[in-house]
Each structure stands twice: as structure tokens, then as C-alpha cells.
Amino acid sequence: ELKVEQNPLFLSMQEGKNYTIYCNYSTTSDRLYWYRQDPGKSLESLFVLLSNGAVKQEGRLMASLDTKARLSTLHITAAVHDLSATYFCAVEGPGSGYALNFGKGTSLLVTP
Amino acid sequence: SAVISQKPSRDICQRGTSLTIQCQVDSQVTMMFWYRQQPGQSLTLIATANQGSEATYESGFVIDKFPISRPNLTFSTLTVSNMSPEDSSIYLCSVVGDFADTQYFGPGTRLTVL
Numbered sequence: 001e002l003k004v005e006q007n008p009l010f011l012s013m014q015e016g017k018n019y020t021i022y023c024n025y026s027t028t029s030d031r032l033y034w035y036r037q038d039p040g041k042s043l044e045s046l047f048v049l050l051s052n053g054a055v056k057q058e059g060r061l062m063a064s065l066d067t068k069a070r071l072s073t074l075h076i077t078a079a080v081h082d083l084s085a086t087y088f089c090a091v092e093g094p095g096s097g098y099a100l101n102f103g104k105g106t107s108l109l110v111t112p
Numbered sequence: 113s114a115v116i117s118q119k120p121s122r123d124i125c126q127r128g129t130s131l132t133i134q135c136q137v138d139s140q141v142t143m144m145f146w147y148r149q150q151p152g153q154s155l156t157l158i159a160t161a162n163q164g165s166e167a168t169y170e171s172g173f174v175i176d177k178f179p180i181s182r183p184n185l186t187f188s189t190l191t192v193s194n195m196s197p198e199d200s201s202i203y204l205c206s207v208v209g210d211f212a213d214t215q216y217f218g219p220g221t222r223l224t225v226l
Contacts, residue, residue, distance in 0.1 A: 033214065033215065035217075041219075042204060042217045042218060042219045042220050043155075043204070043217040045214045045215070045216065045217075048213060048214045088154065088155070090155075097143065097160065098143050098145075098208045098212065098215065099145060099157050099160060099170075100145075100147075100155075100157065100206075100215065101157075102154040102155045102156070103154060104153070104154045105154050
């Protein structure tokens with residue numbers, strides 16, 4: 001069974017600071033996704049990572065993938081309040097036909 | 113990208129009743145899924161909605177409780193049958209993009225069972 005673990009589950013950080021969210025998964029994966037969810041809203045796709053060493057950046061967010069370590073990171077640079085949300089990583093298991101296994105999510109609060 | 117709509121957006125239902133949730137996509141898609149997000153929790157896959165054949169259910173979910181229809185490549189329904197308060201959740205459909213670039217999620221249906 002594919003397991004996905006995120007940490008931390010809760011993160012309070014000051015504006016302007018940097019931080020990293022970690023996502024570990026237990027078996028080989030075809031794809032790894034990062035999503036953002038605002039309260040009461042659906043999921044917004046942030047990144048899809050396909051191969052070892054993949055790095056993608058959008059604004060203050062950068063995601064990377066190490067398939068050998070089965071680890072993905074979501075790095076936040078110079079946080080701003082608008083980044084406050086819950087961030088999920090999700091992993092597509094081998095042969096799963098695109099079905100996703102989600103981590104528990106990281107609830108991020110950026111304070112002044 | 114795919115634009116997904118769901119109906120209803122929310123509902124409050126009585127124990128023992130059933131609710132059918134609709135998912136409509138603005139383009140034909142091959143892969144469509146139904147997920148559940150219990151309050152304050154992550155998402156759990158219920159089933160893969162297969163066009164023209166029976167849905168494929170994940171462990172812990174059964175067809176009698178969550179019957180799914182997929183009559184064509186743009187539409188699916190999920191029924192939550194004989195509801196109990198434990199079924200109170202957000203139910204989301206998702207589809208795989210044209211080039212399998214990502215998965216898109218619908219806005220969700222927030223269900224409360226009293």
C-alpha cells in the first residue's frame with residue numbers, strides 16, 4: 001500500500017521567512033503532485049513532478065523531487081500572507097491509472 | 113485545462129436518505145475519479161468512474177453504498193446511499209488533463225447528514 005507522509009502538518013511562519021514542507025512516499029511513483037487548498041475551496045494544482053531531480057518554480061514556491069529518496073520538497077521563499085492555505089502532496093502509484101494517494105496536508109499560516 | 117462543475121454545491125440531508133451528486137466536464141476526458149474529504153482531513157479516493165462499465169472501487173468503498181454512473185466522457189454521478197452522519201464530507205470529482213499534465217478537481221459538494 002502506497003503511503004504518503006507530509007511534515008509538518010501545521011506551520012506558522014512570519015512574513016519574509018523561508019521554510020520547507022516535506023513529502024515522503026513509500027513506494028515508487030509515476031508522478032507527484034502539489035496542490036493548494038484555501039478554506040472552503042477546492043484544490044488548485046501547483047506542480048506536477050515526473051522525474052528524478054525535477055525542479056519547478058512558480059513565484060515564491062519551488063518544488064523538487066528525489067525519486068531515489070522518495071522525497072519531494074515544497075520550498076517557500078520570503079513568505080507573504082497570501083500563501084496561507086493548506087498544501088497537499090499527492091502521489092500516483094505505479095500502475096494506479098492516475099489515481100492519487102494524498103498526504104494529510106500542511107496547514108500554513110503566514111503572519112505579519 | 114478542464115473546467116469542472118458539480119451539483120449540488122452543498123446539501124443538508126436526513127439520515128437514511130440518498131443524494132446524487134453530478135459532475136460535468138467541459139471537454140471529453142478519459143479518466144474521472146471521485147474523492148471524499150472528511151472534515152479537516154485529507155482526500156481519499158472512492159472510485160474510478162469508468163465510461164461504459166462498472167466503476168472500480170477502492171478498499172473500504174462498495175457499490176451498494178456509493179453507486180457511480182459514467183454514461184459518457186463528460187459526465188458522471190455519485191450517489192451516497194442510506195446516509196448516516198459519518199457520510200458528512202466534501203465529495204470531489206477529478207479528471208486527468210488532455211496530456212495527463214495534471215489532475216483537475218471540481219469545486220466539491222459539501223454534504224451534511226443530520
